[in-house]
Amino acid sequence: MGSPSPLAPSAARPRLLHRSPGRLRLGWTGLRHPDLRTDYLEAWLAHRAGLAQVRVNAAGGCLVARFDEDGGERPGVFEDIAAALASLPPEAYAARQPQTTRQPRRLADALAASALAAGGMFLPPAPRMALATAMAAPVLLRGADSLANQGLKAKSLDMASVGFALATGDSSSALGICAMVVMGEYLRQATEDKAGALLRTLLAPPVETVRVERVAPDGRPEEIRLPAESVRPGDLVLAGTGEMLAVDGVVERGAALVDKGVISGESAPVETVPGDEVPAGAVVAHGSLAVRAVRTGAECATARIASLMDKSLREKSRPERLSDRLADRLAPLSLLFGAGIYAATGSASRALSVLTVDYACSVKLSAPVVVKATMHTAARAGILVKGGSALDELARADTIVFDKTGTLTTGRMTVADIVLAPGSGLDENELVRLAASAEERWTHPVARAFAAEAKRRGLALLPACDADCATGLGARAQVGASGSRRDVAVGSARFLVQSCGENALCSQEHPLRAQGKTLVHVAVDGRPAGMVALRDELRLEAGEVIAALRRRGVRRVLLLTGDHQDAAEAVLAGLDGPAAPDEVRAGLTPDDKEAAVRALRQSGARVAVVGDGVNDAPALLAGDVGVCVAGDELGDGTVAALTRDAAGIVLLRGGLHGLLTARDAAERAGRVLRGCFATGVAVNSALLVAAATGRLSPLTAAALHNGTTFAILSAAGLASGRPLPAAGPERFPDRADKSL
Known part of the structure; x- marks a missing residue:
């Protein structure tokens, strides 16, 4: 048992709210802790306190415990539960990512700039101009650097608006615009950082030390504790209730209920016995295991996921690249419009108001927020998306190519x-x-x-x-x-x-x-x-999924298999009507499948290839996007799926319903992005017209521009972060999925 989590709340003792035969309800303020993993707590508490069932209502700060299905009484059950809650292990709390030092510094800069600007408004003209010049210096330098190295971008517009205010002697506007530039940068960056942080919260916290069984000089087994990075394949790693595994391995002895939610997103612990494979990041909810390490360190499934997450955060997707280019093309419009207004009216105030408004911010920044929030939402549904480009390609796919064995069939031969x-x-x-x-x-x-x-x-x-x-x-x-x-x-x-x-x-x-x-x-x-x-058996959901894909805009479905024609026709016997593939090709080698996919793309089709990642990697790579269906059990097949670069999307739970959920997530991301673009263009166009007609002062225009940009980004994050509706039967209808 681990020590109490440092994140555990300082909560009062649990109190009994209601009791009936075989059942009690108690309240505890600790259940409202924002990082509490209620799924883990339910499983852990049920076995720690010997309960038949536990249900947690985190929002209400209470839980219901059933301790006897026959309605009998059990003395001391409330005390047992209270004692267990007082010693929750660290794994009951999701890892909170350390905040970067840059974010507090950005906030401090923004608050300081706002305070200086507010105070400067009350200074005499000469000191106010001196303060405005000092505050403008960083904005002017960043804008000049951007103009020299990247061309006319949003920072260049900031430089132009601040420089124009100083040149016309409007020190008050210069102060206000400088403060809003700094505050706007902080708000926009904070929104994007939060979207990235959501992805990282999906990862299991690192395990620092592990218990390993070694043979002592006298030939007897002994238990030692080693740093996790010192464990090597072949070591026998021990894990008891509440402990997290640091290696991918095979259970050699023991039995336990294991929470594999860190990989699959499923909240129900599964019974694990000798011979079963377990991934790093899984938590022993109850029992004890001795696991023979197969993969350690950077080769573990969780390390692979972490690497993929970091890579997806660094690389820009196609929607992000397109929004960047569009924003760059729109940036000069504000500058030209402002110059035109000044030339036509001679009003410095109107021209300055126009220069504080630009289209670039809402257009450029909404794409990374939507992509990251969608990846996070998909991950909570058991779908690992390796980058925004995979989402975009899946949404645009009009042709789906299926492998047979392990994809349309169960793969359990x-x-x-x-x-x-x-x-x-x-x-x-x-x-x-x-x-x-x-x-x-x-x-x-x-x-x-x-x-x-x-x-x-x-x-x-x-x-x-x-x-x-x-x-x-x-x-x-x-x-x-x-x-x-x-x-x-x-x-x-x-x-x-x-x-x-x-x-x-x-x-x-x-x-x-x-x-x-x-x-x-x-x-x-x-x-x-x-x-x-x-x-091999056809997946029960195969026909339903193919028919649903057609309703989602897929025009053509193909089955490519290396198996013989009779086996392919046996699959077709279970698929009819809209569920039947449009074309079946049998007896293909992996190279034949790759050539077929390339031919489809050359004909103009947008192709998504769905396989199990075992022998169809060339075809997965040849498609516009590859989708890998992991095994139904979290064994070596799932780890293999995670490590294959061929697939841009991995359905971690096995089964094909995740393909529909992934398609829905990708299409929703596209709708949100189009909505952000339309809203940004409409709002900023209205602000430009109001500024050009003198209805907005420079400070008001800047405030409205930053405020609407932040509102659009926040709305984009909320819309993309909504839970995805289930595309198929819930495997655990009485539980909510919590994490990847």
Whole structure:
């Protein structure tokens, strides 16, 4: 158990509000803490205090606990809950990101500039002009630097308005405009920083130290504590209730309820037993585990996500680049308009009022706010977006290309039939053992099917070396102990023909293919050994999702698969009407899929490729945007999906409903951006007209311009940050998703 969180509130003792048989409701001000993870608290408290169910109402500062479903009584239950709440672990609170030192300094500068400007208004003319000149110096220098290096931008307009005020002797306007420039920069930057900070709050807090089990000199296991960065693959990491895992690994012993919400966004802890894979950032809600580390440090799933988040914050998306260019083109309009007004009327006040208004701010700054807020909202729905460009491309896609295995189908293949080659000398168990051993290091669906079948039959795998995988064809390895190794090849009929020549089992394929089964051939020591038929199931939501995509503007849907035509037609049997793909191509290699996607793009289509990221990386890269469907279980497949650069979007929860949610998020971001642009142009046009006709003083025009810009940015952030409606059945309808 960790020590109480430093973020834990200084709250009064819980108080009993109501009690009935088997149930009580208590109030506690600590439940209103802004960083409290209510999903974690519910699971942790239920097991810590031995409760049947806990429901937290954070806004109301109360919780309901059920301790006996039969309505019985339990002495001391309130005291048990109160004691547990008094010792909440640090993991019950979301990590609060440290505020950068620049933000307080910007605020101090803005407040100081406002105070100086306000006080300067009461000075005599000469000191007021001196103060205005001193405050204007930084604005003039930044504007001159921007003009010299970047051309005419918003900072150049600030320079022009302040310089014009000083040149005409209007020191009061110069003071006010300088103060508003500094305050406006602070407000705009604070809005954008907040949007970026929202993304970073999704990441799990770093684990500083971990408990590791090592073998002592006397041969007995001993527990030591190491810095997290010192843990290496192969170490046995220990984690108990309330502790967060610092490594991706496989459970070796123990059993626990594990909260994997840091990766999937799902709030319900899942039961985890030996053999299950767990990601770094997962929290042991109840129980204890010994986890054999597989990936550590920068290779962990959470570290990969952090890297992707940082990269997405640094890189500008297409909407951001377009808004930058548009803002740059609009900036000279205000300058030319102001010069024209001065030439036509000779009024310095009108010209100065016009110069304080420009289109650039609301147009340029709304794009990063909308993109970051949308990425945050999508992440809370279990969708990792690796950049704003991926959102933009998904919203514009009119053609969707699906892979079959692991995408339209579940990818959970099972062994249905085994056909032994005559004279192979092997029985079914030995064939499965050799094939599973050869495929052990790989994570694609066929490898998982052999591993599961070997486990079901109780077969111990043999050591394998010199393993090699030909993407889309098969795998080969030397299997067995040194001195008795056997050359084992597992893959398609074409792969086996390449490996050992003619394969007599090919003539027996048709009856099994006609049933829509996937056939895998096995050769041992260069001779055909057997054929295994695998069965895969169509995802229940596949038809619903394809039909919904058509309603969202997708004009064409294709299915590209490396499997045979019969297997593809078996999938089509479950898809009809608007759910049926427009075109199906079977028997394709990864290179064939890539060529097909490139041909679609060359024909003018905007293509989104949806796959599982296992052997379709070339096609994912060839599309305008790649969408990777992670495994339904948070195992190695999910980690692989996170680490693949081919996919711009990863659906972390498995299943296809996330594709609809991602499309909805992308389309909403586009609508919000268009709304921001239209509003910014309309409002600033009205301000320019009012300023040109003398209805606004320079200070009023500057104040209204900054105020409306901040209002547009705030509205953009709020509109993009609204929770996305569920696109499919909720997996946990009684719980809310909290974090990625």
